Amino acid sequence: MDATFWIDRWAVGKIAFHEGNANTYLSRHVERLGEARRILVPLCGKAEDLAYLAGRGHHVVGVELVEDAARAFFAEHGATPDVRPRGAFTAYSAGTITILVGDMFATTPEVLGPVDALYDRAALVALPPDMRARYARHLRTLLPSGAPGLVVTLEYDQSRIDGPPFAVLEAELREHYRGLTVEFLSHGPSVVTKFRDAGIEGKDRCFFVRY
Numbered sequence: 001m002d003a004t005f006w007i008d009r010w011a012v013g014k015i016a017f018h019e020g021n022a023n024t025y026l027s028r029h030v031e032r033l034g035e036a037r038r039i040l041v042p043l044c045g046k047a048e049d050l051a052y053l054a055g056r057g058h059h060v061v062g063v064e065l066v067e068d069a070a071r072a073f074f075a076e077h078g079a080t081p082d083v084r085p086r087g088a089f090t091a092y093s094a095g096t097i098t099i100l101v102g103d104m105f106a107t108t109p110e111v112l113g114p115v116d117a118l119y120d121r122a123a124l125v126a127l128p129p130d131m132r133a134r135y136a137r138h139l140r141t142l143l144p145s146g147a148p149g150l151v152v153t154l155e156y157d158q159s160r161i162d163g164p165p166f167a168v169l170e171a172e173l174r175e176h177y178r179g180l181t182v183e184f185l186s187h188g189p190s191v192v193t194k195f196r197d198a199g200i201e202g203k204d205r206c207f208f209v210r211y
Contacts, residue, residue: 022052023121025152025206029185030056032208033117033148040115040142042104042123042135046073049121054096061112062099070099087111105138112142118149118209124173125154125165132168136176140211149209150185156195156202165192173207181210 026049033039037058044050044062046069053060064070070092074081079094089102089111100111104123118139127135143149153168174182190202 021048023047023049023152024188025186025204026052026119026121026150029150029206029208032150032185033058033119037117037148038113038115039117039119040112041119042139043126044099045069045122046076047122049119050097050099051077053119058117059096060098061115062097063104063107063112064099064101065103067101070101073099105134107138107142109142114144115142116144116147118143118147118151118211120149121152122165124151124176125163125168128163128166132166132172133176143211145211147211149211151207151209153205153207154190154192154202155205156190156200160200161194161198170205170207177209181208183208183210 030053035057039053039058039060041047041050041053041060041062044064045066047062050060050062050073062070067090070081070090074092074094081092081094081099083090083092085091086100087108087110088106089100092099092101100107124132124135151173153170153173154165155169156167158167170184185206185208187203187205190204192202195202
């Protein structure tokens with residue numbers, strides 16, 4: 001899985017992972033992120049969650065590989081972003097929302113600026129197993145000790161249909177975040193349409209992580 005895979009999916013509109021409204025688990029547990037945070041949202045797409053978090057007084061830094069997604073987010077919210085290079089990235093910014101277009105693994109504290117919370121609904125589950133471990137390690141270089149995070153995972157029978165999005169079981173999540181506080185918060189049926197269309201039961205699960 002490389003950049004072309006995701007660019008092609010956006011180009012043909014295969015973005016069933018885009019929810020179109022604030023995520024259920026984010027709205028249910030957003031208080032766990034604290035107040036007036038600068039929140040990192042990896043692989044953010046054009047998620048409505050960005051606007052939801054900003055509307056609650058947070059500054060939001062999304063990272064997204066596909067430039068069309070960043071353009072679409074601001075267009076759909078009637079905003080004209082300031083667009084300028086930032087290191088290896090292109091930064092789209094308007095108000096308290098910035099989307100950095102580029103490779104998540106190329107992010108550094110210098111590129112992101114200070115972040116003190118994490119919201120991950122679509123990043124961990126978008127990555128194959130070998131990349132998930134690398135991603136979790138990379139996050140530890142970006143977030144300070146004590147930073148709160150919400151992580152939404154997905155569970156389903158991956159022998160019946162392959163990802164992305166991929167199944168990430170609780171045991172794997174806890175292994176990736178070994179040494180950190182990981183607290184299960186809530187779960188419910190998945191809204192991913194590819195599972196429903198295939199007659200497969202999927203489950204979303206939300207966890208709180210303390211770095």
